[in-house]
Amino acid sequence: MDHASVLALYDRDMREGARPESPDARVERTGGVVRHVGGEGGWNGVLWSGLDPTGADADAAIAAQIGFFTGLGREFEWKLHGHDHPADLGQRLTAAGFTAEPEETLMIGETAGQLTAGEPPEGVRIVPVTDRAGVDLMVEVNERAFGRDGAWLRDLVLARLATDPDGIVAVVALAGDVPVSSARMEMIPGTRFAGLWGGGTVEEWRGRGIYRALIAHRARIAAERGYRYLQVDASDRSRPILERLGFAALSTTTPYTYVP
Template identity: 70%
Template sequence: MDHAGVLALFDHDMREGARPDGLDARVEPVGGVVRRVASARGWNGVVWSDLAEADAVIAGQIAYFSRLGLEFEWKLYGHDLPVDLGQRLRAAGFEPEPGETLMIAEAARLDLDAEPPEGIRLLPVTDAAGVDLLVDVHEQAFGADGSRMRHQLLARLTGEPDTIVATVALAGDVPVSAARMELVPGTRFAGLWGGGTVEAWRGRGVYRALVAHRARAAVERGYRYLQVDASSQSRPILERMGFAPLTTTTPYTYVP
């Protein structure tokens, strides 16, 4: 895989050419940035930037989202310019969250035969009951409130069901792992998000099986690449499966 070429393609498709991914969302290219604007229960932030006057543009985005009363995120990638953009964001009042690694693979080249371990079955999430199971896993695995995720998943499944593939892994009737894949029509990338496993089931191959399951779904739908913002825990698993680390990504959050 041509790493530099694929990274440039990712920037073009998923950042500079970002598309709305929700019924209540809009994407606005303005003043050197591309920003996504949604309701308070959606994701709001800057997904791409090309800055000459960085401080002025940062101040403009703070003013814009503050007028709307919205918390927002500036999604900074390791190759973004200027090189001190992270320092400038912190100076303007943004708080950085833990960084992750942008990893990309050609979906058809992965090991797609990885099956769930014995005693685990995969359940497609198609309704509110399935969303509740997925959110339960998310809250256990990450220790985070899942109310915003519940709202977003229900909205996608109701209004745009072809843009998401969500799955829960069950041990009997108990949800032990879950993940989703978000699809943006017209792009070549499918995004893998939210892969989390409760502590008692980690290290048994459940996460790997969920990656393979979503990769098969991406290939069936005609997507060439899979993209993951990988934590330090998932990165080694993904590298063994054939994902390549291309750059870093760090969310910078601003609360009005």
């Protein structure tokens, strides 16, 4: 993989050329940034910025986005990548009142290289999530795995299943009838990247290959639909697993959140 070329392609496909996540959302290109204005309960934020490397226009662009989203009465996120300009953009965001969330690593792998990443352990099966009952199982796993309220995940997956069922693949791993892991994949037509999101396993089932099996399961679906690359915003916990599977760390990503 040519890392520089793939990163440039990712920026072009998934950030500068972003599509709305739902029919009632919109993407706007203004003032040197690309922003996503979510629909009811959707995500709001800045996806990409083409700011001057010197930072000459950065503070004005930041102020403009604060003014725009505050005018809508919405909190929003500036999704900063490690290769974005200017180099001190994160410091400028903090000075303007944003709060930085934990940094993650942008990792990308060839879909074809993940088709045989692994099978779930004996007694565990991977099933598709297509209705509210399945989403509830996903949320149960997510809350146990990450120790946080999963209401946002329930709203997100239910909305995507209702408005764009072809754009999301949601799965849960069951040990018997007990949910022990879950994940989703989001796909945008016209791009070459399928995003792997939310992979989480309850503590007592970690280290048995379920995470890898969920990657392989989604990779097979992505390959069938013509996606060449898999993209993950990886935590420190998942990065070593992904590196062993051949994913490359191409940048970092840090959400900066602004609450009016």
